Amino acid sequence: MSPVESWLAADESQLKERLEQRAEPVLLKGLVAAWPAVRAGLDAPLAICDYLRRFDRGVEVMATKTRAAARGVMGYNEALTDFAFVKARMGLAEFMAHLQAYLPADGVPSIAAQCAKVSEVIPGFLDENPLPALPGVVPNFWLGNALTVPVHHDHPHNLACAVAGRRRFTLFAPAQVGNLYIGPLEHTPSGAPISVVHPKAPDFERYPRYREALASALVADLAPGDALYIPPLWFHQVEALEKVNLLVNYWWPVAGDTQLPAPAVTLMQALQVLNAMPTRQRDAWAAMFGHYVVQRDVDPAAHIPSAWQGVLARRH
Numbered sequence: 001m002s003p004v005e006s007w008l009a010a011d012e013s014q015l016k017e018r019l020e021q022r023a024e025p026v027l028l029k030g031l032v033a034a035w036p037a038v039r040a041g042l043d044a045p046l047a048i049c050d051y052l053r054r055f056d057r058g059v060e061v062m063a064t065k066t067r068a069a070a071r072g073v074m075g076y077n078e079a080l081t082d083f084a085f086v087k088a089r090m091g092l093a094e095f096m097a098h099l100q101a102y103l104p105a106d107g108v109p110s111i112a113a114q115c116a117k118v119s120e121v122i123p124g125f126l127d128e129n130p131l132p133a134l135p136g137v138v139p140n141f142w143l144g145n146a147l148t149v150p151v152h153h154d155h156p157h158n159l160a161c162a163v164a165g166r167r168r169f170t171l172f173a174p175a176q177v178g179n180l181y182i183g184p185l186e187h188t189p190s191g192a193p194i195s196v197v198h199p200k201a202p203d204f205e206r207y208p209r210y211r212e213a214l215a216s217a218l219v220a221d222l223a224p225g226d227a228l229y230i231p232p233l234w235f236h237q238v239e240a241l242e243k244v245n246l247l248v249n250y251w252w253p254v255a256g257d258t259q260l261p262a263p264a265v266t267l268m269q270a271l272q273v274l275n276a277m278p279t280r281q282r283d284a285w286a287a288m289f290g291h292y293v294v295q296r297d298v299d300p301a302a303h304i305p306s307a308w309q310g311v312l313a314r315r316h
Contacts, residue, residue, distance in 0.1 A: 004171065004220040004228070015133040019229045020157060020255070025171050025218060025236075026229045032161045033225030035129040037246070041164030041224055045103060045244040048164035049096045052143070052246075055122035060089045061113040063098075066147070071200055072110040074189060075150045080196055083189055092121055095143070102145055103243050112144030112240075114190065118248065134159065134250050142240075142247040149238045151180050151195035155264055156251040158230040160238075162222035165245030169228055170199075171218040172235040179213035180235060185268065199237050 009015060009028040019026070032038060041048035064074055070084035077084045095113050102108040118125050118139050126139070141163075151172065160169070172180060183196040197207045204211055220228050230236055232254050240247070270289075274282050292300050292312070301312035 001170065001214065001217040001219045004169075004218045011131060011133045013133065016252075019159070022229060022231055024173075025169075025220065025231065025234060027220045027222070028159075028227040028229065030225050031227040032129070032131065032163070032248075035163065035225070037125070037129045037163050038225045041244075041246060045242070046100055048143075048244060048246050049099065052092070052096070052122055052125075055124045056092045057121070057123060058091055058093075059121045061092055061095055061116045061121055063088050063090050063095050064112050064114060066110040068109070070110070071198075072146055073148045073150060073199060074110070074112070075194060075198070076183060076196055080183070085189070092116075099143070099145060099244060108145070110145055110147035112142060112147050114142050114144075115140045116142075129163075129248075131159075131161075131250065134252065137250045137252045139248045139250045142245075142249070144240060144245060145243050146245075147240045148199050149194075150199050151182075151197070151235050151237045152192040153233050153235045154192060154230070154251065155232055155262070156253050157232055158249060158251055159227055160222075160230065160247055160249040161227040162224050163246040163248055164224055165240060165242030166224070167222040167245065167247060168239040168241060169220045169222070169230075170237040170239075171220070171230065172213055172216065174233040174235070176213045176216060176235065179209040181207045181210060185271070195235075195237075199239075 004025050004027045006027040006029055009018075009026075009031055011031060037048065037051055040051040064085050064087050066072060066074060066085045067077075069077070074085050076082070092113065095111070098111055102111065116122075118141050122141070125141075131137075131139075139161075151170075153174070160167075180195045181197050182193050185193050188194065195210075197203070197210050202210050202214075222228055274285055277285070299314065301309040301314075304312065306313065
């Protein structure tokens with residue numbers, strides 16, 4: 001694995017445009033180090049919870065708790081027949097009480113309040129901890145103890161800011177999809193399909209191509225105040241390394257015509273249609289998709305006048 005490229009970036013108006021031009025992840029050292037929340041989280045493990053209580057309005061969060069056999073991983077069980085965690089809705093104060101109760105002990109379950117809207121659960125947080133580089137983007141927060149989220153990807157641009165505790169991201173380019181053993185596209189832990197390979201103890205006999213994925217991987221270690229930009233569709237594994245961790249992330253959509261179906265919807269429709277076909281027809285359509293959609297060496301519309309290219313016209 002190789003380290004992610006690192007910038008000493010400032011929270012300035014051109015940052016969003018610079019990030020969107022990136023083809024690979026980049027670590028932004030100290031991007032949000034001046035946030036009061038970051039400074040508060042440095043005082044003691046539970047200090048970030050004391051800070052968040054000021055903004056709590058009693059809105060419930062979705063809390064997850066791993067089963068004992070999961071070894072701190074929010075994934076599937078060994079037989080791939082169920083999830084290795086349970087979910088429950090509870091108030092933020094109740095969740096933080098669980099976090100506090102688990103703090104003194106070792107070997108406790110991993111728990112997390114995940115993907116909670118900052119504006120709904122802790123309104124006022126952004127007034128003290130703004131990110132002017134992403135105006136209008138409403139962030140989410142992820143609070144918990146030591147927990148590993150297996151390899152998955154997101155469709156939008158993603159800026160992940162470590163507020164309290166250290167985080168380690170292991171990242172894989174989209175081209176590695178065939179080596180990552182991604183699980184079901186529908187039966188997922190929280191929306192995004194995840195790798196079925198156990199991140200802490202990969203079974204290379206069962207999943208041999210995962211070695212190749214790891215050889216190409218990038219890694220980023222985030223200290224409080226650091227941020228990581230993850231381009232759309234880049235796979236990433238996330239490890240929260242401390243007994244108390246808080247991450248705030250910003251998702252914003254890829255530029256394009258919002259009237260068109262989302263690529264993920266198109267993919268699911270293609271799978272449903274093509275997988276129902278006989279092999280010969282499926283192979284024939286694979287050639288069509290390869291020519292018109294996948295390949296980039298030859299423009300399939302280069303011989304057609306631009307006025308008549310229609311859907312074949314490439315905008316970028």
